[in-house]
Amino acid sequence: QKEVEQNSGPLSVPEGAIASLNCTYSDRGSQSFFWYRQYSGKSPELIMFIYSNGDKEDGRFTAQLNKASQYVSLLIRDSQPSDSATYLCAWRGSGGGADGLTFGKGTHLIIQP
Amino acid sequence: DAGVIQSPRHEVTEMGQEVTLRCKPISGHNSLFWYRQTMMRGLELLIYFNNNVPIDDSGMPEDRFSAKMPNASFSTLKIQPSEPRDSAVYFCASSSEGTHLDTQYFGPGTRLTVL
Numbered sequence: 643q644k645e646v647e648q649n650s651g652p653l654s655v656p657e658g659a660i661a662s663l664n665c666t667y668s669d670r671g672s673q674s675f676f677w678y679r680q681y682s683g684k685s686p687e688l689i690m691f692i693y694s695n696g697d698k699e700d701g702r703f704t705a706q707l708n709k710a711s712q713y714v715s716l717l718i719r720d721s722q723p724s725d726s727a728t729y730l731c732a733w734r735g736s737g738g739g740a741d742g743l744t745f746g747k748g749t750h751l752i753i754q755p
Numbered sequence: 756d757a758g759v760i761q762s763p764r765h766e767v768t769e770m771g772q773e774v775t776l777r778c779k780p781i782s783g784h785n786s787l788f789w790y791r792q793t794m795m796r797g798l799e800l801l802i803y804f805n806n807n808v809p810i811d812d813s814g815m816p817e818d819r820f821s822a823k824m825p826n827a828s829f830s831t832l833k834i835q836p837s838e839p840r841d842s843a844v845y846f847c848a849s850s851s852e853g854t855h856l857d858t859q860y861f862g863p864g865t866r867l868t869v870l
Contacts, residue, residue, distance in 0.1 A: 665758040684843075684863075685846055685862060685863050685864050686798070686846075687861070688858050688859070688860075691858070730797075730798065733789075734759050741803075741811075742788050742790075742800035742803045742811065742814075743788075743800065744800070745790075745797055745798040745799070746797065747796075747797035747798075748797065751790060
């Protein structure tokens with residue numbers, strides 16, 4: 643069974659601090675990884691993707707991937723109240739761009755003003 | 756760009772009735788995905804199409820569910836007969852075929868309630 647595990651939270655972080663979200667996956671064939679943000683009552687929207695081991699930075703967001711440990715994380719620097727949402731980790735196998743995504747159940751993040 | 760369009764946005768029906776959900780992908784996208792989201796199971800892939808052809812329907816829960824994509828601009832997900840456990844938010848997403856990095860863009864979803 644291909645799975646993605648995330649701590650459901652809620653994860654509470656003070657405004658301005660770093661929020662750290664973690665995800666583990668079970669399939670060593672996983673090739674690419676995605677972080678989606680979902681506000682309550684809205685659809686998921688892509689924040690970042692990563693496919694190589696190491697860090698990838700985009701503005702206040704940094705994705706980290708460790709394929710040996712089957713671990714992917716998302717760091718949010720200078721957290722803002724608008725970052726309060728559910729963050730979904732997802733992966734895609736090696737079948738190519740047309741494959742569907744396997745999602746974790748998400749981590750509910752609360753940024754406290 | 757209008758994005759992925761889904762209709763209806765909300766659907767309330769009674770057990771045993773047929774439900775049809777509709778999706779218009781982003782113009783030019785070759786792949787279309789149907790997902791279902793519930794509190795218990797999270798976001799699950801039901802089926803996806805590539806160039807209008809169903810590629811993997813292993814996520815479809817049972818024979819009551821069926822999906823079609825008659826052309827590149829339209830897809831339907833049908834539940835017949837519906838049951839209360841089908842209550843969920845159903846999302847359609849589309850992407851352009853290419854590498855494993857292709858982004859899936861989600862529609863606003865259809866919130867289905869089966870009484």
